[in-house]
Amino acid sequence: MTVQTGSADWTRARRKPEDGQTFSDLPDKFAGGSSCHRGKIDSVPISLCRAWTSDDAAPPATPAVVLEPEWSASKRSDLPLGLHWKQVLSGRFEFEFDLPAKVRCLGLGERFSALDLRGATHTLLATDNSDHNESADALYKAIPFLLLYNGDQSHAIFLDSPAPQIWELDTEFQQIGRISLLSRRGWRLYILGPASAPNLVAAYTTLTGRATQPPRWALGHFQSRWSYPDEPTLRQLAVEFRARQIPCDTLVLDIDYMDEYKVFTMSHERFPRFGAMISDLSASNFKLVTIVDPGVKRDNGFPLYKEGERRDMFCRKADGSLFTEQVWPGLSVFPDFLKEATRSWWGEKLKFYTDQGIAGIWNDMNEPAFFGIKQPLNPAAVELPEEQDQLFVHETETGPVGHLEVRNLYGMEMCRATSDGLLKHRPDERPFVLTRAAYAGIQRYAAVWLGDNNSWYEHLRKAVPMLLNMGMSGCAFCGVDIGGFGGHTTPELLVRWYEQGIFYPFFRNHSMMESRSQEPWMFGDAIESKIRHLIETRYRLLPYIETLFYEHRLTGAPLMRPMLWHYPEDKIVGDISDQFMFGKDILVAPVVERSTHTRPVYFPAGRWHPFEGGEVVQGPGYHAINLELGKVPAFAREGAIIPLASIMQSTAEYTGTEVCFHVFGDTAFGAFYEDDGHSFACNRGAFNHWNLTFEEGIFTSTCSRDGYEGYTRQYRVKTHSSEAPVELSLLENDY
Numbered sequence: 047m048t049v050q051t052g053s054a055d056w057t058r059a060r061r062k063p064e065d066g067q068t069f070s071d072l073p074d075k076f077a078g079g080s081s082c083h084r085g086k087i088d089s090v091p092i093s094l095c096r097a098w099t100s101d102d103a104a105p106p107a108t109p110a111v112v113l114e115p116e117w118s119a120s121k122r123s124d125l126p127l128g129l130h131w132k133q134v135l136s137g138r139f140e141f142e143f144d145l146p147a148k149v150r151c152l153g154l155g156e157r158f159s160a161l162d163l164r165g166a167t168h169t170l171l172a173t174d175n176s177d178h179n180e181s182a183d184a185l186y187k188a189i190p191f192l193l194l195y196n197g198d199q200s201h202a203i204f205l206d207s208p209a210p211q212i213w214e215l216d217t218e219f220q221q222i223g224r225i226s227l228l229s230r231r232g233w234r235l236y237i238l239g240p241a242s243a244p245n246l247v248a249a250y251t252t253l254t255g256r257a258t259q260p261p262r263w264a265l266g267h268f269q270s271r272w273s274y275p276d277e278p279t280l281r282q283l284a285v286e287f288r289a290r291q292i293p294c295d296t297l298v299l300d301i302d303y304m305d306e307y308k309v310f311t312m313s314h315e316r317f318p319r320f321g322a323m324i325s326d327l328s329a330s331n332f333k334l335v336t337i338v339d340p341g342v343k344r345d346n347g348f349p350l351y352k353e354g355e356r357r358d359m360f361c362r363k364a365d366g367s368l369f370t371e372q373v374w375p376g377l378s379v380f381p382d383f384l385k386e387a388t389r390s391w392w393g394e395k396l397k398f399y400t401d402q403g404i405a406g407i408w409n410d411m412n413e414p415a416f417f418g419i420k421q422p423l424n425p426a427a428v429e430l431p432e433e434q435d436q437l438f439v440h441e442t443e444t445g446p447v448g449h450l451e452v453r454n455l456y457g458m459e460m461c462r463a464t465s466d467g468l469l470k471h472r473p474d475e476r477p478f479v480l481t482r483a484a485y486a487g488i489q490r491y492a493a494v495w496l497g498d499n500n501s502w503y504e505h506l507r508k509a510v511p512m513l514l515n516m517g518m519s520g521c522a523f524c525g526v527d528i529g530g531f532g533g534h535t536t537p538e539l540l541v542r543w544y545e546q547g548i549f550y551p552f553f554r555n556h557s558m559m560e561s562r563s564q565e566p567w568m569f570g571d572a573i574e575s576k577i578r579h580l581i582e583t584r585y586r587l588l589p590y591i592e593t594l595f596y597e598h599r600l601t602g603a604p605l606m607r608p609m610l611w612h613y614p615e616d617k618i619v620g621d622i623s624d625q626f627m628f629g630k631d632i633l634v635a636p637v638v639e640r641s642t643h644t645r646p647v648y649f650p651a652g653r654w655h656p657f658e659g660g661e662v663v664q665g666p667g668y669h670a671i672n673l674e675l676g677k678v679p680a681f682a683r684e685g686a687i688i689p690l691a692s693i694m695q696s697t698a699e700y701t702g703t704e705v706c707f708h709v710f711g712d713t714a715f716g717a718f719y720e721d722d723g724h725s726f727a728c729n730r731g732a733f734n735h736w737n738l739t740f741e742e743g744i745f746t747s748t749c750s751r752d753g754y755e756g757y758t759r760q761y762r763v764k765t766h767s768s769e770a771p772v773e774l775s776l777l778e779n780d781y
């Protein structure tokens with residue numbers, strides 16, 4: 047039997063080779079080492095298998111896992127999900143597992159998909175593909191964590207390998223899942239469960255890490271554009287926000303702030319007084335974030351290039367010559383972020399930005415993307431090419447490794463260098479890094495946005511399930527470009543996008559060069575006041591959002607959660623991709639269609655209070671809900687206490703801002719977290735955490751921690767029932 051390796055299309059060939067056989071029909075040629083262990087992470091059972099084709103490729107075990115003794119060295123052990131694997135070509139492993147019809151598939155990072163990923167094939171290979179449409183497969187991120195949702199009997203698979211992976215989730219409707227891993231080295235595979243979805247995400251984030259408490263300013267509104275080209279434009283932008291009283295924390299500079307797109311430079315012509323500009327901005331409570339791409343211009347007159355070349359910081363081809371490709375600066379070289387020396391060198395260089403007072407760094411193009419090479423792996427390849435045939439080679443602690451074998455790590459390693467660098471220069475400030483490319487664990491180093499969407503209703507609609515799947519993949523701090531990046535937005539679309547976007551953990555308006563400007567005031571007074579109201583609502587949610595991030599730190603829970611996260615018993619919610627829970631207390635049901643004012647909203651069991659007042663809705667069931675343009679499309683769960691701040695123009699005002707505890711129903715519970723908003727003191731106990739209860743007309747706040755005293759604000763309580771709100775009492779922050 048022969049399988050054509052190299053001629054057939056690589057995704058179809060896997061299922062339909064010339065002779066009607068599949069790759070999984072090929073005999074096993076694995077001759078390396080392997081091990082299998084059972085163990086636990088917290089209370090979640092796990093099986094951990096490792097395989098390596100040669101001794102120097104053996105992936106190390108993971109300290110997070112408490113392993114029981116090896117129960118069998120055989121790779122055909124009795125694994126959960128009936129999972130089995132083999133190596134069918136030198137550069138290809140095949141895994142197969144049972145995928146019963148009732149199981150839903152969630153996670154896998156950034157997928158252009160509705161919530162359930164089943165019925166499709168998903169390639170994990172970091173790719174700069176700006177065509178986000180139904181045919182889009184590989185995008186910027188590659189996160190090989192899949193949640194097989196089945197209520198309390200859910201499982202998860204984490205195939206820890208940064209090599210290309212193709213996950214076929216019952217595409218052929220045979221209740222079988224398959225993974226093809228294009229690697230010549232080896233892998234680590236975790237099968238987690240059975241457990242509930244929250245417990246599985248907790249275990250996965252114990253393994254791969256969690257986000258730290260973000261700096262508070264990074265939870266505010268970001269205004270971005272490709273590009274604000276010069277100092278007067280940027281200054282005017284700040285003036286507009288404050289004059290119009292539209293809250294905003296951060297302005298963003300895209301690639302045009304640089305001199306010839308050279309990283310660690312800025313154009314003196316367009317930004318003659320950069321430092322002074324930043325201090326003026328900061329006087330009106332604005333932070334500045336600048337983009338930093340990996341490509342370093344290959345130019346003998348560019349000191350960064352010369353130094354990096356001399357110190358051997360850049361990726362080299364197998365023949366030892368420097369790898370070069372075209373990106374924004376022209377022909378460029380690419381730092382080898384897999385090397386510790388390169389990461390710390392890059393981190394040192396970031397001083398250029400911190401010295402200027404730049405607050406955070408936006409890492410783009412870090413898949414890495416090249417202008418000349420759109421597909422990092424030849425689409426005809428059915429196995430990983432031999433090392434000398436890969437684009438370039440990385441130097442790692444265990445020796446040289448072909449780029450494709452570890453490509454999916456590149457973006458994350460750049461963020462690690464950036465985050466560690468920021469920490470080095472500002473040791474007691476929480477760093478802020480934003481990234482486009484990512485691998486499992488990125489949440490430790492960066493917030494993520496989902497790249498080049500368009501000003502389309504289809505992308506407004508897809509943003510919800512796409513972000514939900516990011517959250518299920520460990521990335522709580524995520525968002526998409528509000529208003530849409532490519533194409534021209536419309537006033538209605540922009541308002542609808544803010545209605546949904548105020549619930550994105552990462553909250554940024556960004557758009558592409560030559561697209562219609564979409565700052566909040568671009569469409570007249572009526573639209574501006576709707577957007578102002580929505581952004582104000584975002585800022586009012588700040589105490590709730592910070593409390594949710596605290597919860598993420600403890601449990602790994604995302605902020606945006608699929609309905610099934612909280613309502614596993616409900617038979618309907620698993621099918622819902624256009625609503626979500628923002629924490630456990632707020633249901634969000636955004637309008638995602640043009641010229642639409644009423645939409646069906648599914649309410650789980652219980653009573654739900656429209657966020658901006660109105661008749662309480664009884665679940666379970668669908669209701670037709672009227673959502674006029676500009677209305678907050680959210681509902682508070684009866685039984686919740688939600689802390690809301692008063693309106694502020696930037697998060698810098700938060701310390702003195704009143705916080706009101708909104709009580710929904712006769713018996714209600716909630717929590718409230720606060721800290722200094724910028725340092726790591728919160729990790730050493732300097733925070734307040736209150737458990738809130740409302741029972742028989744009495745509101746009680748019990749401090750589970752009172753380690754922080756920095757606030758001068760007032761706290762209030764407000765009850766919401768079907769009758770008019772009643773003010774209950776005034777609390778002082780006096781303990």
Ligand code: MIG
Nearest residue numbers: 272300301337410482497498
């Ligand atoms: O080749 O820096 O996704 O957000 O504005 C395009 C310019 C490079 C792609 C990013 C986008 C950014 C743009 N970048």
